[in-house]
Amino acid sequence: MVALCDLAETTTTDAIDSFLETRLVVSQLSDESLFLSQIQVIVESFQADTQTAFGREIDVIDVLKQGNLLVSSLGTSNYFTAFYDYYYRDFPVYSTSEQFLDQNDAWENCQVSSKGTNLVAATDTQNIAHWIPGWRFGCYIDEALFASTLECYYNITCLSLLRNVYSLPLEVQVLKVTNDSRFAVDTTIGTIVRQLFIEDLAATFNFTGYFMACLPSQCIYTIVERRSIITVITTVVGLLGGLTKAIDLVVPRAVRFIRRHGHKWKRIIKVKPKINTNTTVTC
Structure with a gap:
């Protein structure tokens, strides 16, 4: 024994x-x-x-x-x-x-x-x-x-x-x-x-x-959650505020640009009058 x-x-x-x-081999x-x-x-x-x-x-x-x-x-x-x-x-x-x-x-x-x-x-x-x-x-x-x-x-x-x-x-x-x-x-x-x-x-x-x-070089994670009504309203208001700010910045500059350079695209139309000449010959 x-x-x-x-x-x-x-x-x-x-x-x-x-x-x-x-060795312990793992995919993640x-x-x-x-x-x-x-x-x-x-x-x-x-x-x-x-x-x-x-x-x-x-x-x-x-x-x-x-x-x-x-x-x-x-x-x-x-x-x-x-x-x-x-x-x-x-x-x-x-x-x-x-x-x-x-x-x-x-x-x-x-x-x-x-x-x-x-x-x-x-x-x-x-x-x-x-x-x-x-x-x-x-x-x-x-x-x-x-x-x-x-x-x-x-x-x-x-x-x-x-x-x-x-x-x-x-x-x-x-x-x-x-x-x-x-x-x-x-x-x-x-x-x-x-x-x-x-x-x-x-x-x-x-x-x-x-x-x-097995220390990773970076970690990526995803959080899935349901938005509350307050979060949705806040997000929409924020988007509208950003859109308004963008319009305030873009529209005035666009108008000034058009006024400054608009004449270049104007067409000058000259009208030449048509004269009808009637000649009467008497013999």
Whole structure:
């Protein structure tokens, strides 16, 4: 379990380092509330993706282990028997798969599936068997660990039994139940491992740094509002006053200009009288 914890820590650290190298690309500058909500979604997606990638690594190990029919060195997945063959005068060795109960209390053969596990019993000094709450054993030690829980470590009686049975020299402190943890007492170790042993992923957001990095050269905004009747009247009066002022400035100048230069456009019409001459000749 310590090795799994170290592996989860390394995976998380590498994922965070890679995440910090990514850039946030947006089409326009976001306000603080929108920025915080976007970053929160990104962080949650990052955590889910990291957990999924770590879980796939565990699944690959399971597939390789099951596909190659690996035999546990503890003898929990298979047991071997040898019988003397009088015909061949040999001792052939036969491998038989162990069987364990699955989640539906149905027997599973380790050759078919390695998910089956059974409860663990410990015998005290008086040869009395006691079930250890939360402890399981199965085809492989990792599968048994993932199916187990930490319930025993919350119980002083259970820890005392373990110390007596296994002669543990170290003093193990009893875990305290707290509401701050998102993992319940009966949460399987497999669930905790796949969630990278993380209680909460804290992230700090720096909106000021984001704003300064994306500082715009100019800001344009539009205010849409409905004009009041007083504003409309004031605007019309202002337009009329401006028009009157323009007329006062333009019309006098136009009249003076016309008077000064109007004669240039006058036509001078000369009337030539028509004389009728009647000549009478008398012979």
